[in-house]
Amino acid sequence: MAQFALAIRITLFLLIANAGRVCAAGGDAPGDVLFESPRLSRFSIEIADTNLARLKFGGLEYVPATVRVGALVLREVGVRLKGRGSFRPVNDRPSLALKFDAFHPHQNLFRLTKIMLNNASQDTTLLSEYLASVLFREAGVPSARVTHARVDLNGRDLGFYVVVEAMNKTFLRRHFENPDGNLYEGYARDVDEVLDQDNGVQADQADRRALVSAAGAPLNVRRDQINRQLDVDRFISFLAVTMLSAHHDSYPLNRNNFRIYHDPTSERFVMIPHGIDGSFSRSSMPVEPPQKYLLVRALMELPEVRDAYRRRLQDIFAQTFDLESFTNRVRFAVDRLKSISTNAAEQTARESAGNAMLKRIVRRHQNVENQLAGRVPVFLDLGSENRATVSGWEPEVAEARIQALRSRHDNVEALGLRFQPGPGVAAASWRATVSLVAGRYVFTARVSALGISAPGLTASDSIGATIRVSGSTAAKRIASNVAWERLEHRFVVREPGDVQLVCELRAAQGEAWFDVASLQLSKE
Numbered sequence: 448m449a450q451f452a453l454a455i456r457i458t459l460f461l462l463i464a465n466a467g468r469v470c471a472a473g474g475d476a477p478g479d480v481l482f483e484s485p486r487l488s489r490f491s492i493e494i495a496d497t498n499l500a501r502l503k504f505g506g507l508e509y510v511p512a513t514v515r516v517g518a519l520v521l522r523e524v525g526v527r528l529k530g531r532g533s534f535r536p537v538n539d540r541p542s543l544a545l546k547f548d549a550f551h552p553h554q555n556l557f558r559l560t561k562i563m564l565n566n567a568s569q570d571t572t573l574l575s576e577y578l579a580s581v582l583f584r585e586a587g588v589p590s591a592r593v594t595h596a597r598v599d600l601n602g603r604d605l606g607f608y609v610v611v612e613a614m615n616k617t618f619l620r621r622h623f624e625n626p627d628g629n630l631y632e633g634y635a636r637d638v639d640e641v642l643d644q645d646n647g648v649q650a651d652q653a654d655r656r657a658l659v660s661a662a663g664a665p666l667n668v669r670r671d672q673i674n675r676q677l678d679v680d681r682f683i684s685f686l687a688v689t690m691l692s693a694h695h696d697s698y699p700l701n702r703n704n705f706r707i708y709h710d711p712t713s714e715r716f717v718m719i720p721h722g723i724d725g726s727f728s729r730s731s732m733p734v735e736p737p738q739k740y741l742l743v744r745a746l747m748e749l750p751e752v753r754d755a756y757r758r759r760l761q762d763i764f765a766q767t768f769d770l771e772s773f774t775n776r777v778r779f780a781v782d783r784l785k786s787i788s789t790n791a792a793e794q795t796a797r798e799s800a801g802n803a804m805l806k807r808i809v810r811r812h813q814n815v816e817n818q819l820a821g822r823v824p825v826f827l828d829l830g831s832e833n834r835a836t837v838s839g840w841e842p843e844v845a846e847a848r849i850q851a852l853r854s855r856h857d858n859v860e861a862l863g864l865r866f867q868p869g870p871g872v873a874a875a876s877w878r879a880t881v882s883l884v885a886g887r888y889v890f891t892a893r894v895s896a897l898g899i900s901a902p903g904l905t906a907s908d909s910i911g912a913t914i915r916v917s918g919s920t921a922a923k924r925i926a927s928n929v930a931w932e933r934l935e936h937r938f939v940v941r942e943p944g945d946v947q948l949v950c951e952l953r954a955a956q957g958e959a960w961f962d963v964a965s966l967q968l969s970k971e
Contacts, residue, residue: 477558477617481610482592487787489597490564490608491515492543494526499601502528502537509549516556525549529563531634538902540566540605540871543598544613561613564598566605570724571845571874572804573609577780578773579692579726585767586684589622589708589719595780597787605871606846607784607797614706614719616646625711629654632721633698633705637740638662647709654709658716662745670749678715679746685718686736686743687760691768693732693811695918696725700732702740718742728917730810730880731945734760734818764815773808777801792847800845810880814945826943827881827968834969837890837948840877849875856895857930861960864912868956872901872910876951877961878917883940886970890914890936890948893965896925899957912959917947924953931962937971 481488491514494502498510509525525546528537535541543564547554556562567573576593583590591612598605612618619626629647636642639659641652654676661672673679689697697720698705704722709715736756738744746752781801785794817824829835840862842851852863862877892914901910911924916938925932940946950966952959 476621477555478592478612480557481559481562482594482612484594485783487595487597487783488516488610489599489787490545492526492545492598492600494601499537502526502541504528504534504536509544509546511550514545514547514556519556521547521554521556523550524554530566530568535566535568535872537600540568541600542566542568558617559612560617561615563611563613564596565609565611565724567607567609567724568874570609570728571843571876572800573607573784573845574777574780574801574804575726575728576609576611576724578776578804578808579688579694579720579723581776582692582763582767583685583688583720583723586688586763588681588685588688589618589717590723591618591721595784603871604789607787609724614645614721619646619708623708623710623712623717628711629709631655631707633702633707635701635703637702638707639741642707645706654716655707659741662741666748669745670751673745674715676715677742678710678713678717679752681717682742682746683752683756683759684763685720686756687763689720690732690734690736691760691764691811691815692723692726693729694720694723694726695729695732696722698740699736699743725918727804727807727811728947729945730807730814730947731824731882731943732814733942733944734815761819764819768812768815770809770812774805777805777808788847790847794847796845796847796849800843803841803843806841810945824882824944826884829968829970832969834967836964837879837881837966837968840879840950840963840966842875843878844875846873846875849873851875851877856960859893859931859960860963861895862950862963862966863958863960864950864952865958866952866954866956872953872955874951874953876949878947878949879966880945880947881968882943882945883968884943885940887937887939888946889969889971890916890938891965891967891969892934892950893931893962894925894929894934894950895931895960895962896927896929897958898928899926899952899954899959901953901955910953912950912952912961914961915949915951917949921951925959926954933965 493513509527511523512526514521514524528541529544530542546561548560580590580593594610596610598608616626630645631642658676661676664672706719708717736743784797788794844851848867848869850865864875896912911926913921913924914936915921950961
C-alpha cells in the first residue's frame with residue numbers, strides 16, 4: 448500500500464511538472480493557458496444593477512459586464528444565465544455563459560471567445576464532467592475541455608465553479624478540418640425531430656433528414672447508407688464511453704445532452720457529448736445501450752455493429768478506464784482546487800469530495816468488470832415483509848461551512864447536515880447505494896429541520912431537506928422548522944442494478960436530521 452501511495456505521488460508530481468511545461472511553452476491552441484495551466488483562475492464579474500435585473504431564466508440576451516481574470520480586465524463582456532435542471536437565479540449561485548466578443552468583435556480571453564461557468568449544482572464533487580470529458584477525448588470523441596475556477600459576482604464570493612469550453616467555431620477548429628458545418632443541439636429530442644442549430648448556414652436541415660432516412664433504411668442496405676451519413680466508428684466510441692461513464696442523461700439513455708456536427712470534409716455526422724456532469728453517478732448502469740432512440744436502434748440492429756460495439760467497449764475499458772489514471776486525475780484536480788481554497792475547512796471539503804468521486808469510480812469499475820465477466824450482483828434482501836432498513840450511509844459534503852454529523856438528535860440516532868451561514872445556497876447529502884431488482888419502491892425517512900433559510904427563495908426553488916434517488920427530483924422539501932416529519936419518495940427500477948439513495952439539504956443556513964432507524968426501503 449505504501450509503495451502504491453508513493454507511486455501515486457510520483458505520478459502526480461510528473462503530471463504537475465508536465466502541465467507547468469505546457470503552460471510555460473505558451474501552447475498553440477486557444478485556451479491552453481486556461482485549461483492546461485496547473486494554476487486555477489479567479490473570475491471577478493461586475494454587473495450594473497440595472498443589467499443584473501435583466502438576467503432571467505431562459506433569457507438569451509447578453510448583458511454587459513466587467514470581467515477580471517488575474518491581471519486581465521475585459522470590459523463589456525456579454526453575460527447571461529444558463530442551465531435547465533441546474534438553473535439557479537442570479538441571487539443564488541447562477542451558472543453563467545461569458546461571451547467575450549458579444550459587444551466587441553475581436554475581444555477574447557486567451558483566444559477563446561466564449562466559456563461556460565457551471566455551478567455544478569448537480570455534482571457537488573465538481574469532478575464528473577472534468578473526468579468524463581478526458582475519457583471521451585482519449586477514445587477519439589470530440590469533447591469540450593474542462594477546468595475549475597473561483598468566481599465572485601459583484602463582490603459576492605460564489606465559490607468553486609466548473610469551467611467548460613464553449614462548442615463554437617473555436618471548438619470545432621480543434622477537432623475538424625472545416626469548422627463551417629452545421630452543428631445541432633439535442634435537448635430531449637431525437638435526431639428525427641427539428642433540432643436547434645448553433646453553427647452553419649444551411650437552415651433547412653436537409654443533412655439531418657438524410658441521416659434520418661439512412662437510419663430507417665432496410666437492414667440489407669442500412670449499413671452502407673448510414674455509413675455515408677454518420678461516422679459510425681466514432682459513434683460506437685461515443686456509445687461505449689457514455690455507457691462506461693454511466694452518463695444517464697445522454698443520447699442513448701434519454702436522447703438528451705448531445706451535439707451532432709455535420710463535418711463538411713467527410714460529409715458525415717459526428718456525435719459530441721454535452722452536459723456530462725451526471726457521469727459516474729449510477730454505478731450499476733448496464734453497459735449495453737438500450738435500443739430506444741433512432742441512431743442506437745438503427746445501428747445495434749446490425750449484428751456486425753453490435754459485435755464492433757462490444758469489442759470497442761472492452762478495449763476502452765481495458766486501455767482507458769484505468770483506476771490508477773483516474774486516481775491521478777482526481778488528485779491533480781483536488782490539489783488545484785485546494786490551492787484556491789480560502790481556508791483549511793474548504794481544503795478538507797475538497798479532499799472529501801475527491802474521495803467520494805474515487806469511491807464512485809471504483810464502484811463503477813467493479814460493476815463494469817462484473818457485467819463483462821457475466822457475474823450476477825447481490826440484491827438487497829427485503830425479507831418477507833418487503834422492507835429493509837438501509838445502512839452504509841456516507842456523507843457527500845463539498846463546502847467548508849457544512850458539517851456532516853452522526854449523533855443523537857432529540858434522543859434519536861440520526862444523520863445530520865449542519866450549514867453555517869454563508870453566501871449563496873449550498874447542497875450536501877448522505878448517500879447509500881443498494882442493488883435492487885426491477886419493481887416499484889418507496890424510500891421513507893423521518894426528518895427534523897431547524898433554522899433552514901435561503902433569502903428570497905422557497906421550497907419551490909428546491910430549498911430545504913428531502914429524500915430522493917440520485918438522478919431524480921424530490922417530491923417534497925421541508926423548508927421550515929419541523930420536528931420529525933415523515934417523507935416518502937416513490938421510484939421505479941426498470942432494470943436490475945444499483946440505486947443511490949440520497950438524504951439531502953439545500954439551504955444558505957440551517958440544519959436537517961434524518962432518523963437512522965426510519966431510513967427504510969420497501970417494495971410495492
